[in-house]
Amino acid sequence: MLKAVVTDVDGTITDSRRRISTAAIECIRTLVDGGIEVVIASGNTVCFMDGLCKMIGTNGTIIGENGGVYRRTFDGTLRIAGDQTVCREAFDTLAAHFSEQSVTLELYSPDYRFADVAFARNVDPDEVREVVREHRHPVRVLDTGFAIHLQALGVNKGTALSELVGLMGLAPAEVMAVGDSENDIEMIRTAGIGVAVANSTGATRAAADYVSEKKYGDGFVEAVKMYYADFCSR
Numbered sequence: 001m002l003k004a005v006v007t008d009v010d011g012t013i014t015d016s017r018r019r020i021s022t023a024a025i026e027c028i029r030t031l032v033d034g035g036i037e038v039v040i041a042s043g044n045t046v047c048f049m050d051g052l053c054k055m056i057g058t059n060g061t062i063i064g065e066n067g068g069v070y071r072r073t074f075d076g077t078l079r080i081a082g083d084q085t086v087c088r089e090a091f092d093t094l095a096a097h098f099s100e101q102s103v104t105l106e107l108y109s110p111d112y113r114f115a116d117v118a119f120a121r122n123v124d125p126d127e128v129r130e131v132v133r134e135h136r137h138p139v140r141v142l143d144t145g146f147a148i149h150l151q152a153l154g155v156n157k158g159t160a161l162s163e164l165v166g167l168m169g170l171a172p173a174e175v176m177a178v179g180d181s182e183n184d185i186e187m188i189r190t191a192g193i194g195v196a197v198a199n200s201t202g203a204t205r206a207a208a209d210y211v212s213e214k215k216y217g218d219g220f221v222e223a224v225k226m227y228y229a230d231f232c233s234r
């Protein structure tokens with residue numbers, strides 16, 4: 001039986017312009033009020049997610065920085081699973097590479113990140129991957145559709161979810177995870193039910209047990225209604 005929901009943020013409970021889906025928020029509140037823990041799992045920073053959780057109305061259980069950090073409830077200890085040093089080293093190589101083309105990489109919220117590095121998508125993610133590979137940096141390049149992230153190898157939303165469900169007293173099989181992008185693939189595979197919303201990338205869809213017919217927040221609501229049908233009809 002499913003006992004918790006894990007959801008990505010950008011592209012899953014927002015539209016393509018990052019405007020939050022009010023239908024998804026209503027749905028999350030219904031779950032929370034009914035005793036289903038809702039975990040917000042994102043590439044975003046902890047402080048951004050804390051504000052989001054407060055205003056949506058969850059208990060503050062989060063996976064941030066693409067699995068680089070995670071925490072059970074607002075009061076819990078923040079666990080830092082990622083290694084930001086290797087990400088910074090890779091970023092320095094990339095910044096030097098692109099500056100030769102007179103392109104400046106724009107870091108996203110560097111002062112608020114503990115584990116990964118994120119920057120604007122004003123460069124080709126495939127070129128970023130190529131440079132990282134050439135220089136043998138032990139990091140993974142993630143294109144979320146909203147930013148490019150560098151993450152230590154072996155750290156992702158799926159590894160964080162495995163750790164977090166233990167803290168929640170649950171098994172991964174008791175969780176549904178919903179996402180849209182390549183940074184959600186491991187989380188979707190780890191969860192008992194993995195869902196990709198209709199706007200998801202091909203690899204993310206391929207990893208999912210179910211691909212919603214609707215896009216973005218409406219796809220999230222569709223999945224909750226499908227897998228928590230008893231609960232939603234109460």
Ligand SMILES: O=C(O)COP(=O)(O)O
Nearest residue numbers: 009010042043044144147
């Ligand atoms: O931070 C990003 O780039 C995207 O965040 P997401 O994991 O919520 O989609």
Ligand SMILES: [Mg+2]
Nearest residue numbers: 008010011181
């Ligand atoms: Mg996303």
